[in-house]
Amino acid sequence: MTPSILIPAGLILAGSILLLYVIPVNLWITAIFSGIKVNLLELVMMRLRRVPPGLIVNSMILATKAGIKDVTLQLLETHYLAKGNLLSVIKALIVADKANLEMSFKQAAAIDLAGRNVLDAIHISVNPYMIIVPAITGVSRDGIQLIAETRVTVRTNIKQLVGGAGEETIKARVGQGIIARIGAAITYMEVLERPEDISKLVLAKGLDSGTAFEILSIDISDISIGKNIGAKLQIDQAMADLNIAKAKAEERRAQAIALEQEMLALVQEAKANLIEAETLIPAALSYSFRAGNLMQGYMKNAE
Incomplete structure (x- = not known):
């Protein structure tokens, strides 16, 4: 073959490859057979807007096969352009649907764009998560120091994920409730005999209000006796009086x-x-x- 023939053939081949890239015919055929209503012009416009048509169409196929109703190509493309994690949102919607949890695409997209991992949040909602609260120290009214170790079982509050407080707030509120209960006890023996009273009191205060979690249970795993703060204070007072x-x-x-x-x-x-x-x-x-x-x-x- 002469060079004069090779050059036009190469141009035609390159043009064909470029045309197939710009007009994803294979992706369009796949979408049609998957029950997705989309035309070639929409796919070309996605390419021009620097949106990967493959990601959008495959996400739409995944949502359609899973029975997610409120998802459209426009919503998927908008979420991608907003720098959202599209696959994470679709997977979260599928998990929520299978677990009979109410979640719309707009909710999932808002949670994702807020910086939270929406898929992990759904997993925690389905499988409750245990928060380990650091050892909390309180002093009963008879001056005995008590050290309590607590485990808080929570699940995600989907409605409060956007704008709701996080895990550290739960720890702080639980610690505050434990200190208040120990401080109200007349004697330290009262707390040691009925540690479940701490859990009941803390749960009754609604400490999960305004947070991204719903508290299921608060369990006191261990209570140990610390220093006799009352005696130490009396000794210090006596020394001060003596001085x-x-x-x-x-x-x-x-x-x-x-x-x-x-x-x-x-x-x-x-x-x-x-x-x-x-x-x-x-x-x-x-x-x-x-x-x-x-x-x-x-x-x-x-x-």
Whole structure:
């Protein structure tokens, strides 16, 4: 074959391959035999919008065969363009339908676009999930510290998945309820004898309100006794009172010493005044003698 013939043949082959890529005839035939109403123009437009027709059609076939009613090609294409996980949404709808859970495509798409794994959420709704709450420490009214380990069994609340609080909120609320119950107990023996009271009280508070989960049960797996906080506080208070008494006694002792020193200073001052007065006597006698007052007084006394 001459080069002049090979070049047009290659162009025709390349054009045919490109045409088959742009117009997915095989995919269209597969859709028709699967009961999907779609025309070639729709598939070509998907290709032009950079949407993989294979993913859209195969997802539609999967949903149709599973009996999902509210799914259309337009919804699938829109969800893909919104950067959603299309296969995860379709599989979640199939699982929800088989488990008799009410979920529409719009709900599943919203959950997926919200950043949650919708398929995992459906699995947790079908198979309840256990949340392990870290050890919670509370103190009963008699001052005994109790450490409780808790297991919370939950399942997904599909209606609250979008905007609902997560697992950490459940842990925090359960921990708060446990601390409140232990703190209300008159004695620690009351909690050890009836740990189920903690579960009943916590469940009665509706701690799953506004969360993405529904609490099925709260189980206290273990309660251990910690420190005697009441006794420790009493000891600390006694030590504080003792230190205060010592400080007051030291203050009084310092005041007594200061008063004693003040009295000693006054005594010394009086002695100094006396000595000063005694030093003035000879001068006074000498003055009186020179003035003759001393002899006149003596003569009067003699008479």
